[in-house]
Amino acid sequence: MSADVQHSIMLFGDSLTQSVWKTGMNSFGAQLAHVYARKMDIVNRGFSGYNTERAIPVFKQVFATREQQKHLPTVRLLIIWFGANDACLFHSPKHVPLAKFASNLKYLINLVQSDRSEYYSPNTCIVLATPPPVNTYQREAVLRSRKPPLQLDRDFETTRRYAETVKDVAREEGVGLVDIWTKTWDAAGHDERTLSNYLHDGLHLNGAGYQLMYDAVLETIAKTYPKLHPDNLEKVFPQ
Amino acid sequence: MSADVQHSIMLFGDSLTQSVWKTGMNSFGAQLAHVYARKMDIVNRGFSGYNTERAIPVFKQVFATREQQKHLPTVRLLIIWFGANDACLFHSPKHVPLAKFASNLKYLINLVQSDRSEYYSPNTCIVLATPPPVNTYQREAVLRSRKPPLQLDRDFETTRRYAETVKDVAREEGVGLVDIWTKTWDAAGHDERTLSNYLHDGLHLNGAGYQLMYDAVLETIAKTYPKLHPDNLEKVFPQ
Numbered sequence: 024m025s026a027d028v029q030h031s032i033m034l035f036g037d038s039l040t041q042s043v044w045k046t047g048m049n050s051f052g053a054q055l056a057h058v059y060a061r062k063m064d065i066v067n068r069g070f071s072g073y074n075t076e077r078a079i080p081v082f083k084q085v086f087a088t089r090e091q092q093k094h095l096p097t098v099r100l101l102i103i104w105f106g107a108n109d110a111c112l113f114h115s116p117k118h119v120p121l122a123k124f125a126s127n128l129k130y131l132i133n134l135v136q137s138d139r140s141e142y143y144s145p146n147t148c149i150v151l152a153t154p155p156p157v158n159t160y161q162r163e164a165v166l167r168s169r170k171p172p173l174q175l176d177r178d179f180e181t182t183r184r185y186a187e188t189v190k191d192v193a194r195e196e197g198v199g200l201v202d203i204w205t206k207t208w209d210a211a212g213h214d215e216r217t218l219s220n221y222l223h224d225g226l227h228l229n230g231a232g233y234q235l236m237y238d239a240v241l242e243t244i245a246k247t248y249p250k251l252h253p254d255n256l257e258k259v260f261p262q
Numbered sequence: 263m264s265a266d267v268q269h270s271i272m273l274f275g276d277s278l279t280q281s282v283w284k285t286g287m288n289s290f291g292a293q294l295a296h297v298y299a300r301k302m303d304i305v306n307r308g309f310s311g312y313n314t315e316r317a318i319p320v321f322k323q324v325f326a327t328r329e330q331q332k333h334l335p336t337v338r339l340l341i342i343w344f345g346a347n348d349a350c351l352f353h354s355p356k357h358v359p360l361a362k363f364a365s366n367l368k369y370l371i372n373l374v375q376s377d378r379s380e381y382y383s384p385n386t387c388i389v390l391a392t393p394p395p396v397n398t399y400q401r402e403a404v405l406r407s408r409k410p411p412l413q414l415d416r417d418f419e420t421t422r423r424y425a426e427t428v429k430d431v432a433r434e435e436g437v438g439l440v441d442i443w444t445k446t447w448d449a450a451g452h453d454e455r456t457l458s459n460y461l462h463d464g465l466h467l468n469g470a471g472y473q474l475m476y477d478a479v480l481e482t483i484a485k486t487y488p489k490l491h492p493d494n495l496e497k498v499f500p501q
Contacts, residue, residue, distance in 0.1 A: 026326040027334065044296035050285050053292035056306065057283035064305060067295065070499060081499055087265040094333030095266065260309060260320055 029259050030097045031064040035082065036104030036152070039227060040069025051233040055240065061258040063099060063251075074108040074119045075127035082131060088141050098147050100251055102201070102240065103131055106154035107177075107226060110185040115176050121188055128192045136196075148248045150199035150240075153186035155207045155228055158218035162225030177226060179215055199247035201239045203228075210235060268498050269336045270303040274321065275343030275391070278466060279308025290472040294479065300497040302338060302490075313347040313358045314366035321370060327380050337386050339490055341440070341479070342370055345393035346416075346465060349424040354415050360427055367431045375435075387487045389438035389479075392425035394446045394467055397457035401464030416465060418454055438486035440478045442467075449474060 032055070034040045043052030044067065056065045068085045070078070087095050105128070109119040119127070132149055134142045157177045166173040186204035193200040207228075211217040219225070221232035228236060245252050271294070273279045282291030283306065295304045307324045309317070326334050344367070348358040358366065371388055373381040396416045405412040425443035432439035446467075450456040458464070460471035467475060484491045 026324055026330055028324050041299055044292045044299060046285070046289050046292050046296070050289055050292045052295065053283045053285050053289045056291065056295075057281075057285070060280055060283060060306060061309070066303060067299060070300070084499075085265055085267050091265055091333070094330070260323075 027094065027096045029062070029064050030099045031066045032059065032100040032102065033066045033068055033086070033098045034102050034104065035068045035078070035085070036102070037069065037073045037078075037108050038071035039107055039155070040067065040102075040104050041071045042227065043067060043069065043233070047230065048228075049230040049234040049237070051237045051240075054237045058241075058253040059256075061260065062253055062256040064096070066098070072108060072117070073105075074111075074117050075105045075124055075131070076109075076119055078105060079127060079130060082134065083142070086135070086142050086144075089143055092144060098144065100148050100150065100244070100248065101135065102150045102152060103128065104152035104154075104201075106182070106185040106189055110154060110157075110182040111176050112178065112181065114174075117176075121184060124185060125188050125192055128189065129196060132192075132196050132198060148199065148251060149196075150201055150243055150247070151189050151193045152201040152236075152240075153189040153204035154182055155203050155222065155226075155232060156186070156211075156215075156218055157182045158215055158222050158225040160216055160225070161219050161222060165224045199243050201236070201243045203232075203236050203239055206235045206239050207232060266333065266335045268301070268303050269338045270305045271298065271339040271341065272305045272307055272325070272337045273341050273343065274307045274317070274324070275341070276308065276312045276317075276347050277310035278346055278394070279306065279341075279343050280310045281466065282306060282308065282472070286469065287467075288469040288473040288476070290476045290479075293476045297480075297492040298495075300499065301492055301495040303335070305337070311347060311356070312344075313350075313356050314344045314363055314370070315348075315358055317344060318366060318369060321373065322381070325374070325381050325383075328382055331383060337383065339387050339389065339483070339487065340374065341389045341391060342367065343391035343393075343440075345421070345424040345428055349393060349396075349421040350415050351417065351420060353413075356415075360423060363424060364427050364431055367428065368435060371431075371435050371437060387438065387490060388435075389440055389482055389486070390428050390432040391440040391475075391479075392428040392443035393421055394442050394461065394465075394471060395425070395450075395454075395457055396421045397454055397461050397464040399455055399464070400458050400461060404463045438482050440475070440482045442471075442475050442478055445474045445478050446471060 108117040109124045111117040223229040347356040348363045350356040462468040
């Protein structure tokens with residue numbers, strides 16, 4: 024029962040979000056929490072293994088209803104980061120068809136932005152993040168080493184199309200975008216094998232990858248929602 | 263307005279608490295947030311420069327009243343970590359006399375534990391933490407290098423007595439204790455100069471020091487409030 028004195032940033036996503044506190048990985052979550060110390064709290068609502076289908080019912084529990092919002096700290100920024108599981112290949116139970124993925128993202132945005140929604144929150148700014156690119160070589164090697172060996176569950180081109188869809192949805196809905204797919208791809212010199220510099224298993228970001236993510240998030244905040252940039256926020260309690 | 267779905271651990275203290283998110287320092291905060299991911303949130307209420315005198319009015323704003331508690335996530339664990347500023351030498355404006363320091367800590371505990379208090383919260387477990395030992399040699403060198411040079415504001419023996427007082431208060435009040443003073447002193451082989459292995463400026467913990475803190479906090483939770491140990495908590499939302 025910490026009192027409602029400080030607003031928050033909610034990170035909502037899959038394992039890429041759940042892992043943001045990991046140290047030894049340039050902890051994206053800790054860096055964010057540090058620059059927002061005494062300004063905003065970072066609330067991690069990352070759920071390993073989740074796709075957007077499973078995310079929707081959980082979002083309705085972790086995001087406050089209009090009635091609940093009266094008593095709770097305001098989520099000033101909501102970063103929605105899915106796609107890494109939705110983009111699983113057709114044979115995987117995690118697979119969500121591309122059109123359904125797009126409509127799920129729109130549905131989540133609508134829950135917060137529509138004044139007819141029970142979760143309507145006009146003071147919440149939304150940012151969508153793309154999934155990082157997949158390194159098929161690295162991913163395949165990891166899955167082959169499992170006992171029993173597993174077949175490839177994601178590929179470069181499919182995830183690229185899910186990342187493109189996130190960008191389309193962000194543009195259509197007029198919300199912020201963190202395009203970590205492109206940032207990582209550019210950093211790797213458009214070479215799939217070189218992506219291993221930013222991914223630890225062909226799918227999840229390593230420390231260098233999370234550093235790109237941190238930089239990209241701050242850049243998007245500065246560009247899209249400058250009032251929420253840490254440099255433009257006062258401390259809740261003075262020195 | 264994240265909904266009230268997950269309980270929290272509140273870290274309440276001075277700069278030693280405010281800095282727990284710093285990466286490159288074995289981020290104590292991030293490690294704690296990581297082991298409690300999907301179980302409890304870590305709420306940082308660290309205020310650089312604060313002593314217990316300044317902390318009391320702020321606590322009454324950051325900790326929810328009984329009425330507010332009905333709508334807000336429960337603070338299951340409150341870690342109160344002061345003393346580093348209270349133990350400033352007599353000439354410093356941050357100095358709080360030892361007896362007053364003890365009574366302030368008791369006052370804070372009482373705010374949460376007394377059923378006559380507006381902040382009464384019977385489901386909140388309390389842990390007191392001692393300030394780390396001061397390395398006078400290191401601290402003096404840092405202050406001498408300032409422009410203009412500053413005179414020594416803390417010393418080993420005074421902070422030791424404040425740490426002893428924290429231990430006395432924890433015992434008298436029957437709350438948990440994280441004795442980072444002794445952990446650090448033992449790690450340094452009871453040699454003041456060797457404390458520089460655990461302090462970056464003679465006063466604040468470095469990465470190795472925060473690692474001792476993390477280990478000590480988990481040890482205290484396991485011993486004093488085992489139900490709150492991450493191994494004994496279920497995830498709020500299943501896999």
